[in-house]
Amino acid sequence: DTGVSQNPRHKITKRGQNVTFRCDPISEHNRLYWYRQTLGQGPEFLTYFQNEAQLEKSRLLSDRFSAERPKGSFSTLEIQRTEQGDSAMYLCASRPGGSNTGELFFGEGSRLTVL
């Protein structure tokens, strides 16, 4: 399968714990996005990487959230000191570079439940 891969698919954690999600984009895609989606809402932008550079970060992203893409391939999204309001689906998407148009390819998401 050469699609966008995310893991874990589900994560249940207690409030105050740290969690980390991983995204493996389609191999030739140098642009990678993280989105958050809550029930009944559209995907909400979190952050954007072009290769290893984090070029955009949403103001909604508190300092408890950090994302990396160290070698311009896979990416991780870490949430520290989780809160119940962090419960959501975290979606990763990628797309190829070289064009300012083109579809986003989404992974199946990592669902976080904070108890």
Add this chain to the structure above:
Amino acid sequence: GQQVMQIPQYQHVQEGEDFTTYCNSSTTLSNIQWYKQRPGGHPVFLIQLVKSGEVKKQKRLTFQFGEAKKNSSLHITATQTTDVGTYFCAGPEYNFNKFYFGSGTKLNVKP
């Protein structure tokens, strides 16, 4: 910042009826994309519109981009149960570093 709004939020139709969802942006868009998310699934790209007034068709689906490039619509003719899901529009920011998604229209089709 840019806002993308969609109406209606929900639509329940009988199989065979038509369905339309509307998308409006607070700013002019360079292009607009449509995605479908099945229940329990992830968004899947349907189409991209780039030109002012553009109309594209995919079988029973017709997509339009407004003349002012600030609104768009998706029309499904003769809905089928396989059309069930949430339809999102998405518009890019000027530098394409982020895409803003509408809140979606959830379509339910009764057989």
